[in-house]
Amino acid sequence: ILNVEQSPQSLHVQEGDSTNFTCSFPSSNFYALHWYRWETAKSPEALFVMTLNGDEKKKGRISATLNTKEGYSYLYIKGSQPEDSATYLCAPRDGSSNTGKLIFGQGTTLQVKP
Amino acid sequence: DGGITQSPKYLFRKEGQNVTLSCEQNLNHDAMYWYRQDPGQGLRLIYYSQIVNDFQKGDIAEGYSVSREKKESFPLTVTSAQKNPTAFYLCASQGLWGTEAFFGQGTRLTVV
Numbered sequence: 001i002l003n004v005e006q007s008p009q010s011l012h013v014q015e016g017d018s019t020n021f022t023c024s025f026p027s028s029n030f031y032a033l034h035w036y037r038w039e040t041a042k043s044p045e046a047l048f049v050m051t052l053n054g055d056e057k058k059k060g061r062i063s064a065t066l067n068t069k070e071g072y073s074y075l076y077i078k079g080s081q082p083e084d085s086a087t088y089l090c091a092p093r094d095g096s097s098n099t100g101k102l103i104f105g106q107g108t109t110l111q112v113k114p
Numbered sequence: 115d116g117g118i119t120q121s122p123k124y125l126f127r128k129e130g131q132n133v134t135l136s137c138e139q140n141l142n143h144d145a146m147y148w149y150r151q152d153p154g155q156g157l158r159l160i161y162y163s164q165i166v167n168d169f170q171k172g173d174i175a176e177g178y179s180v181s182r183e184k185k186e187s188f189p190l191t192v193t194s195a196q197k198n199p200t201a202f203y204l205c206a207s208q209g210l211w212g213t214e215a216f217f218g219q220g221t222r223l224t225v226v
Contacts, residue, residue: 043218043219046215049214101170101172102147102215104157104158106155107156
């Protein structure tokens, strides 16, 4: 089983606060790291797919960094808004074979209070 | 519209019965996945398939079966051997390696 850890498990912040979460994964045989946002009553949607060590991606107020050598990724949200409230999931995919699979962490649930 | 469709949205099953959850995609994706979510837990992989007529067990495959006779379809059967089938089930599909996965709306299964 691919061991994926996300922290914190949950987070409550005030509107306007900036926040960040961590995703830790085994660094061996790394291929790609996915971040998804899952809002209540909706399907998970992709935020980023990252493959290169040192990669940094940005979408609006949300950005992510990747360290494949030490096996972690950070997701940052600048100036949180109530619509950012969701569960954020990370999923590394290994490159050990062409039957690589997506294994998800438990997620970080963010609540942004107006 | 391209997408991935799960049906039904809600399903009730009597103990001892098998039930099949549908997952169809028209995205021309090779890979398809089934996940289970329980309250307070993340997504756990049940089965996945990278190509037609081939599939692999995930971390919690016991009590489940799948088939992949067509690229578009990956139905999941929850058998009577599954001890705790009440859960939320999500299907996903993915194209080439490294590309994002797309998810269905999910099926909530309740054993009554």
